[in-house]
Amino acid sequence: MSDPVLEVRDLQTQFPTDRGVVKAVDGVDLTIESGEIVGLVGESGSGKSVLADSVVGIVEEPGEIAGGDVLFNGESLLEMSEAERESIRGGNISMVFQDPMNSLNPTLRVGEQIAETVRLHQDVGESVSLSAEMKRKIVGAAKNGEAWRRAIEMLEAVEIPEPDARATDYPHQFSGGMRQRAMIAMALSCEPDLLVADEPTTALDVTIQAQILDELEGLKDAFDTSILLITHDLAVVAETCDRVNVMYAGEIVERAETETLFSSPEHPYTQGLIASTPRLEDADRDLQPIEGNVPDLIDIPYACHFAPRCPESNRECFEVDPEFRDVGEPDDDHEAACLRRGPEGEQL
Ligand code: SF4
Numbered sequence: 256m257s258d259p260v261l262e263v264r265d266l267q268t269q270f271p272t273d274r275g276v277v278k279a280v281d282g283v284d285l286t287i288e289s290g291e292i293v294g295l296v297g298e299s300g301s302g303k304s305v306l307a308d309s310v311v312g313i314v315e316e317p318g319e320i321a322g323g324d325v326l327f328n329g330e331s332l333l334e335m336s337e338a339e340r341e342s343i344r345g346g347n348i349s350m351v352f353q354d355p356m357n358s359l360n361p362t363l364r365v366g367e368q369i370a371e372t373v374r375l376h377q378d379v380g381e382s383v384s385l386s387a388e389m390k391r392k393i394v395g396a397a398k399n400g401e402a403w404r405r406a407i408e409m410l411e412a413v414e415i416p417e418p419d420a421r422a423t424d425y426p427h428q429f430s431g432g433m434r435q436r437a438m439i440a441m442a443l444s445c446e447p448d449l450l451v452a453d454e455p456t457t458a459l460d461v462t463i464q465a466q467i468l469d470e471l472e473g474l475k476d477a478f479d480t481s482i483l484l485i486t487h488d489l490a491v492v493a494e495t496c497d498r499v500n501v502m503y504a505g506e507i508v509e510r511a512e513t514e515t516l517f518s519s520p521e522h523p524y525t526q527g528l529i530a531s532t533p534r535l536e537d538a539d540r541d542l543q544p545i546e547g548n549v550p551d552l553i554d555i556p557y558a559c560h561f562a563p564r565c566p567e568s569n570r571e572c573f574e575v576d577p578e579f580r581d582v583g584e585p586d587d588d589h590e591a592a593c594l595r596r597g598p599e600g601e602q603l
Contacts, residue, residue: 258329294496366422369406
């Protein structure tokens with residue numbers, strides 16, 4: 256079997272502060288196979304974005320990766336030189352952020368920015384072994400050595416109307432949804448193996464959000480790109496992801512296939528998240544918010560980080576670290592870190 260595209264092993268990312276060390280990512284394991292969309296979901300402050308930044312190698316100082324490893328196609332990104340990492344970033348691994356205005360250069364035309372990315376990370380004359388219809392069109396342009404042409408084709412691929420004309424616009428002339436599409440076009444223009452999308456639709460209204468998620472799925476198929484989708488929004492996960500990891504206070508607390516997670520959530524935090532999320536098909540249902548807040552990630556003094564907010568906690572939960580264990584049906588690949596759950600969802 257081939258290596259996973261991404262394998263995060265026991266990753267620890269920390270930020271020293273005057274008050275102590277913030278353990279933003281505290282022993283996380285996560286795997287993405289080729290062609291998968293894997294969700295990472297949790298409230299804000301749970302460490303999701305720091306995990307994304309750690310994978311891409313853009314943790315801001317004084318933050319640092321204090322332990323563990325990040326393997327990309329079987330090779331450790333942490334053992335590479337900065338130059339090697341730099342050539343992978345933006346080429347084999349791309350990232351899309353919540354706010355495209357922070358990533359697009361306001362003084363450059365949108366088409367120029369995409370063309371520049373193409374020129375930097377790829378020999379546009381050589382990319383030929385591609386399959387999907389959309390890709391053939393794009394590669395057709397690339398073979399002519401025209402990064403600008405390729406930029407226009409990419410804008411067309413993400414359904415920007417009149418891409419020839421719009422490629423000459425500046426970012427401020429695009430709507431929020433179009434800017435996000437342009438970011439996705441830029442991120443995919445190098446045909447990355449992995450796209451890390453951090454809250455890519457959060458700033459957009461629901462209709463545009465749905466369109467962009469649809470496009471991400473279509474583009475994933477066309478470009479054979481695996482996607483790590485980071486969001487606080489369970490509806491986005493339900494819509495888009497093959498598998499889901501639920502993150503709480505620096506740790507993954509549950510992981511399963513999307514359908515399993517929504518039909519049989521086992522960890523009390525996941526159950527709380529689902530109970531507090533509105534659903535279109537069940538609009539009259541009372542929403543039950545999870546009481547309390549994500550804890551300060553400095554020296555959390557209790558073993559299960561969710562214990563003070565958990566409706567099922569007992570004394571043991573404050574003293575004994577919950578290990579990951581199988582909680583689903585045999586062969587379900589459904590795991591949770593809760594002392595009070597056993598195989599097949601047995602309550603302990
Ligand atoms: S270990 Fe205890 S506190 Fe933590 S989620 Fe399970 S029941 Fe709740």
